[in-house]
Amino acid sequence: MNLDYSPEVVAILALDGDxxxxxxxxxxxxxxxxxxxxxxxxxxxxxxxxxxxxxxAMSGLYVxxxxxxxxxxxxxxxxxxEGSYWHAIVHRQEPDAGNAAYWFRQVGTHPIxxxxxxxxxxxxxxxxxxxxxxxxxxxxxxxxxxxARARAIQRAEWQLLFDYxxxxx
Numbered sequence: 001m002n003l004d005y006s007p008e009v010v011a012i013l014a015l016d017g018d019x020x021x022x023x024x025x026x027x028x029x030x031x032x033x034x035x036x037x038x039x040x041x042x043x044x045x046x047x048x049x050x051x052x053x054x055x056x057a058m059s060g061l062y063v064x065x066x067x068x069x070x071x072x073x074x075x076x077x078x079x080x081x082e083g084s085y086w087h088a089i090v091h092r093q094e095p096d097a098g099n100a101a102y103w104f105r106q107v108g109t110h111p112i113x114x115x116x117x118x119x120x121x122x123x124x125x126x127x128x129x130x131x132x133x134x135x136x137x138x139x140x141x142x143x144x145x146x147x148a149r150a151r152a153i154q155r156a157e158w159q160l161l162f163d164y165x166x167x168x169x
Contacts, residue, residue: 005166009047009061012038016065019159022151023066025139027093030067039070052169056082060162063089081107082165088128089157095139097132104128112160119156131157 005013013019015035023031030036039061047061048054055078062071063086075087088103113126120126131153138150 006047006049008038008042009166012042012047012061013064019064019162020155021064022155023064023093023158025093025135025147025150025154026095027066027068027090031065035061035065036067036070039065039067048166050168051166053078053080053082053165056080056086057162057165059083059086060158060165063093064158064162066093068094081110082161085110085161089161092132092135095136097136100132101129104132110161112157112164115160116153116157119160120153 010018012035015038016032021031039058042058044054044058048057051057055074059071059074059078062074068090071086072090075083075090077083078086084103084106088100088107091097091103092100094100107128109125113128117124117126120131131150134146135150135154138144138147141147
């Protein structure tokens with residue numbers, strides 16, 4: 001992580017991987033019941049005071065812990081590119097590729113795309129639609145190199161978008 005988050009956010013992330021967790025390509029259930037409870041008791045405004053997009057950062061925490069229902073409910077109520085981006089990730093992990101593509105079309109070209117393309121070792125612009133397809137293929141090959149690569153890119157994507165949302169505006 002390249003930001004100094006509030007002590008409470010740091011403590012929540014410490015409940016499963018300190019922001020380095022390789023999330024599954026398909027959400028199953030919340031990875032940490034303790035994190036789930038702490039998130040439900042917290043407010044985005046308190047956790048992310050002064051952030052560019054506090055609600056979107058909160059949605060990102062729910063995504064990180066694979067808490068599908070909460071991540072979806074929060075993301076769908078955020079009428080910004082960041083809300084649409086988290087919404088797209090939730091549907092990509094549902095998995096519902098068509099719905100994910102719809103929400104990525106709402107995002108347009110996001111400011112994290114150049115850094116994400118570099119993190120993925122990709123030449124040229126980031127293509128979220130190609131990444132949806134890569135995740136679909138990787139999901140059908142559990143334990144493969146492709147799955148490991150997709151999960152690593154997905155973690156980089158999460159970190160970049162979470163930092164973007166949690167950063168002061």
